[in-house]
Amino acid sequence: MTTHCSWCQGVDWEFYVIDSPQVNAFVVPGGKVVCFTGLIKLMRNDDDLIAAVLGHEVAHILARHIAEKLTRGSFIFLAQFFLYTALGIPVPIELLQLTLFLPNSRKLEKEADIIGIHLAARACYDPAAAIVAQERMAAVVEGTLGKDSPALRWLSTHPLSKERIDALVQNLPKAQATYEESGCEQQKQDFWGSLPHAVPRIKRAAEWGWE
Numbered sequence: 001m002t003t004h005c006s007w008c009q010g011v012d013w014e015f016y017v018i019d020s021p022q023v024n025a026f027v028v029p030g031g032k033v034v035c036f037t038g039l040i041k042l043m044r045n046d047d048d049l050i051a052a053v054l055g056h057e058v059a060h061i062l063a064r065h066i067a068e069k070l071t072r073g074s075f076i077f078l079a080q081f082f083l084y085t086a087l088g089i090p091v092p093i094e095l096l097q098l099t100l101f102l103p104n105s106r107k108l109e110k111e112a113d114i115i116g117i118h119l120a121a122r123a124c125y126d127p128a129a130a131i132v133a134q135e136r137m138a139a140v141v142e143g144t145l146g147k148d149s150p151a152l153r154w155l156s157t158h159p160l161s162k163e164r165i166d167a168l169v170q171n172l173p174k175a176q177a178t179y180e181e182s183g184c185e186q187q188k189q190d191f192w193g194s195l196p197h198a199v200p201r202i203k204r205a206a207e208w209g210w211e
Contacts, residue, residue, distance in 0.1 A: 056125075141161065
């Protein structure tokens with residue numbers, strides 16, 4: 001995916017898979033993307049769905065969301081210090097995070113969703129798969145916290161799944177246009193057209209128990 005993106009050049013990309021049932025993926029500074037096998041299994045090893053997940057994580061790095069979160073985190077500590085020293089108001093850090101950090105964090109997640117589907121589309125993965133991936137992850141979150149849990153709206157760093165899905169649906173036509181402009185259908189035809197040459201080798205592999 002990163003090889004099809006001009007914005008991705010200059011980053012030393014590394015992808016890691018952790019064998020854990022945890023349904024999660026995250027990034028760390030320097031182009032490191034980490035994905036748990038629990039999330040891969042939830043996507044049923046579907047290439048398009050996994051590409052949607054990875055596209056979202058890669059987008060966080062390209063949009064410099066990590067640096068933005070660190071900066072905002074520092075601002076929250078400064079705000080707490082100012083309110084206490086200048087005004088004598090001891091404001092809990094949790095309250096400042098709720099009012100200053102979480103809304104921005106949700107905004108960054110939506111932004112990563114939109115950038116991610118375009119990255120996947122440019123790499124010839126179906127951008128519509130991002131909607132399916134979001135629906136599957138939503139089922140896990142809602143199954144854990146409860147569909148109508150106040151925590152989903154007020155305490156989560158991620159926006160509500162419905163909001164994210166609606167945003168993806170709204171941006172899907174542009175992502176599909178990116179997919180078509182990338183010549184993906186022709187690439188797929190060329191790939192499948194080359195398969196007959198590989199059939200004898202595939203047959204031998206099956207006979208030898210290597211499939």
